[in-house]
Amino acid sequence: MTNQPRAARHVPVLAREVLQWMALAPGMAVLDGTVGAGGHSRLMWEAIQPEGRLLGIDRDTMMLQFARQQLPDERVVLCQGSYADMEELRSRCNFPQPDRILLDLGLSSDQLADKERGFGFDAGGPLDLRFDTSQGIPASEFLQTASENDLTAMLQDLADEPRAASIAREVVLTRQTNPLRTAGDLAQLCERVLGARGTGPKDRHPATRTFQALRITVNRELEHVSRGLAAARTTLVPGGLIGVITFHSLEDRLVKAEFRDESYWKVVTPKPIAASPAEQRFNPRSRSAKLRVAQRLPGNSAG
Ligand SMILES: C[S@@+](CC[C@H](N)C(=O)[O-])C[C@H]1O[C@@H](n2cnc3c(N)ncnc32)[C@H](O)[C@@H]1O
Numbered sequence: 001m002t003n004q005p006r007a008a009r010h011v012p013v014l015a016r017e018v019l020q021w022m023a024l025a026p027g028m029a030v031l032d033g034t035v036g037a038g039g040h041s042r043l044m045w046e047a048i049q050p051e052g053r054l055l056g057i058d059r060d061t062m063m064l065q066f067a068r069q070q071l072p073d074e075r076v077v078l079c080q081g082s083y084a085d086m087e088e089l090r091s092r093c094n095f096p097q098p099d100r101i102l103l104d105l106g107l108s109s110d111q112l113a114d115k116e117r118g119f120g121f122d123a124g125g126p127l128d129l130r131f132d133t134s135q136g137i138p139a140s141e142f143l144q145t146a147s148e149n150d151l152t153a154m155l156q157d158l159a160d161e162p163r164a165a166s167i168a169r170e171v172v173l174t175r176q177t178n179p180l181r182t183a184g185d186l187a188q189l190c191e192r193v194l195g196a197r198g199t200g201p202k203d204r205h206p207a208t209r210t211f212q213a214l215r216i217t218v219n220r221e222l223e224h225v226s227r228g229l230a231a232a233r234t235t236l237v238p239g240g241l242i243g244v245i246t247f248h249s250l251e252d253r254l255v256k257a258e259f260r261d262e263s264y265w266k267v268v269t270p271k272p273i274a275a276s277p278a279e280q281r282f283n284p285r286s287r288s289a290k291l292r293v294a295q296r297l298p299g300n301s302a303g
Helices: 015-021 039-047 061-070 083-092 139-145 148-159 164-177 183-194 208-218 221-235 249-259 277-282 284-288
Strands: 029-032 053-058 077-080 100-104 241-246 265-267 290-296
Touching (some): 015 241, 061 077, 148 164
């Protein structure tokens, strides 16, 4: 377990839209597969009282501690694991088939602020980037062992990094004498290759794309999204709703493709819901957020 959390700083994105499109009602059972700091969960919890039930899942034990601060009611069940395993987690906790599932993908601002795992560029601690440090390998180990071709492909495929090959080359050259151990080591390498302005928007650090690609890789995030969506087909109550908020085009593509499968889903939001201009000004994280909602076909019992 990492450091003891203080007050959560994460601001839930599209909160009003989630409440509106998820059509919550008293007495419902809600599964929040990415409970994070509990921002969305707290709002949903209020909307399903009295008699509502909520199961919050997160891979990161630090985030579950934040969530418990937001959701002190002991009827709220919090559980460490991946939403990809939602059916097993739900039955282990004796939680009913949910009427609503929410997945708010990606990273929390509280993880970005955690100096222990290197999510932020200025973190002096080890470059780990895992949500669950008991699984897989830390990002520093991946950078030390991956081939130059694999590093290039990762940066191209997961981050559209135009200078992918140059960064991969520099990683391979640097690691021979100086393994990249901290977030600062990698951030400096990206600055060296890309210059202070980088290849992204002006207000982004040049290492933003590289960190994103690495985080998605070490956490196998796209694989979990695919497995989670497949699990939702049968975990959700027939007629129930699932809402997914994505921040990355590859994630959104997976969600869109899944919801197009008419043997399981009826699309509720034909176009993804984006944050209002006011929210985008107030919370820059929301700029790339897309919410899609689908209904499990009422008569569907396939699985
Ligand atoms: C954007 S944050 C969620 C914020 C939350 N909705 C709130 O309002 O506070 C994403 C969270 O998902 C968690 N996460 C990422 N992948 C996961 C997975 N496969 N299963 C469960 N949790 C995951 C992260 O640890 C992080 O806490």
